[in-house]
Amino acid sequence: MNRLVLISGLMLFSLFFGAGNLIFPPMLGHLAGEKMWVAMTGFAITGVLLPFLTVIVVAYYDEGVERVGKPVHPLFGLVFAILIYMSIGAFYGIPRAANVAYEIGTRNLLPVHNSFTLIIFSIIFFIVVYTVALNPTKIVNNIGKLLTPLLLIGIALLSIYAIFRPEAPLQAPEGKYVGIPFISGVLEGYFTMDLVAALAFSIVIVNGFKYAGITNKTKIIFSVIKAGILSSVLLVTVYFSLAYIGGTTGRDSYQDGTDILTYNSLRIFGGFGDLLFSFIVVLACLTTCIGLVNACAEFACRHYNKVSYKMYVTAFTAVGFFFTTLGLETILSLAVPLLTFLYPLAIVLVLVSFINIFISFELKYAYILPVIVTLVISVLEIIYTNSLLNSELIAAVYLMIPLSGDGLGWLLPFMLLTLAGLVTDRLNKKENVQSQERTI
Known part of the structure; x- marks a missing residue:
């Protein structure tokens, strides 16, 4: 049981930790400076605590996303769940993660960036997503035992070296972090929108324990809570480490956290830094996409089981691939209002x-x-x-x-x-x- 909780906690961490989660904290730390600790505490409340509460809710009611809206009206609950899976799944979450993996992960590695290279990258990316998502009973093992440790090793290499070899001390805060660092951190965590992701991901963790043969509801709930605590501790540790990297990076005109992490990768590791950062970004996006495809397929199977899980995985992977080829700006313009x-x-x-x-x-x-x-x-x-x-x-x-x-x-x-x-x-x-x- 403890081994399964450990693997599930690692998996949950990797599902949450997409590219957006990678680049938000460094920029926050860079701007908050000496008030980074206060700002990041606020960030942790909305970026970690709220998703953790969501995991508990989904595990407790064990009826999927639709349960949270069902008390309003059963039809409302179903429509709300469909919209959640549309927005966080094949129509936005999946293509967004794949696009970020391409845009950031290959920024300094490919000599040319155009529609053709995006399509080639997407084909390879989604073949891996499809292959891993195809077997739901092994997803926890594949992600928790294999992909997450690789992701954590990559982040640890960058974080440890950057923390022990800072470019500059924490400096005076800038902008909104001067007067209201805590509230500003709360808002940054809010804008990660990880609670929506948690609504989709949580059922993957719950099903992982069921596939392992656990049928007692109380045991499943407490196991999910333990996995959630492990995931939350890892998220907080990584977020604060990344924020510290940003805070100890000398002042410059950085556009976002991507620029900060790319700069530090090159500063510390030289040419190898490009490969390391690209590896972290692509792997973070890959684990997120696998979890989303699995969650969407599980949801669809639960409500219309005349179509096989394999066909749903194929459909969501194909739709995700199609929207990925439209480019990141188009995806954002369509999905942000929703x-x-x-x-x-x-x-x-x-x-x-x-x-x-x-x-x-x-x-x-x-x-x-x-x-x-x-x-x-x-x-x-x-x-x-x-x-x-x-x-x-x-x-x-x-x-x-x-x-x-x-x-x-x-x-x-x-x-x-x-x-x-x-x-x-x-x-x-x-x-x-x-x-x-x-x-x-």
Whole structure:
């Protein structure tokens, strides 16, 4: 059991640790400087703790993503789950990771970058994804025992050398990290959108324990929690290490974390640094794509099992390959509005579902009320941020909502209406009990 938990924890880490997770912390550390530790604590709350809570929720209810939306309405739960798998799967998450692997992983290795080289790279990349994802019973072993250790070794080589050979001491913070480093870190972790990924990935971990012959629900839940803790500890360790690399990199006009890590790879390892960094990026994206293909195929099989798992893997791999060839800018332009709409809703449903674990009475309005207000605010945000749809009236209404300027306009209404819903559900329970007693 302990061995399976270890392998599952390593796998969960690698599923979360895509290219976005690799490049966010270095830039945060570079800008936060001396306030890096405070900023990264905030980052860990939304970038690690929220995904960990999501893993617990999915394992506890053991009904997949659709369970978190089911209390609102069964049809809502199903539609929400489909949208999650569309956005984080073949239509966005998979092609985005594959594109990042190509753009960053081969940046300094290929002499030419064009549509032809993207297609060739994608063919090789997705053949590996397809081959590993084809056998769901061995995914935990293939990723947890083989790919994750290689990924960790690559990150460790870069991190250890960079930490012991820093270019400069931590310097004064810049920009938003001067006054509000903690809140700025919270927002950076929020924008990783790892909670949505956790909704898709968690079922892969749960199924891994089932494939190993564990049938007791309590054992599965506690095993998943242990694996989640291991994954979270690894994520926090790696994130803080990468942030420290960024913080101790001398001031320069770096565009993002990619530039910082590329520079440090070359500074420390010379020509070998290019190969090391490319290896880390490609492997991080590869493990993410394998997990996403598997999760999407498992979800589709659960709801329409007349098509085989193999056919679903083939379909999701093919769709992922097709969208990858469109290029990263096209993918982002199509998917960002959908994710803007879904992400706050996903957080709301996960947090209410987590609260529901500890509540003895049935929750109804505690789901419905915050979901409705979050949906409305998310639509307002999409209209506000879209230049084609924007209007002065909607902009004025949206900006009246507290924290809307930070993309967190849903937060305070969610807290208030969840509390109102909990009180309403509690009162309804009392009325039902009293009505039953009078009937008796």
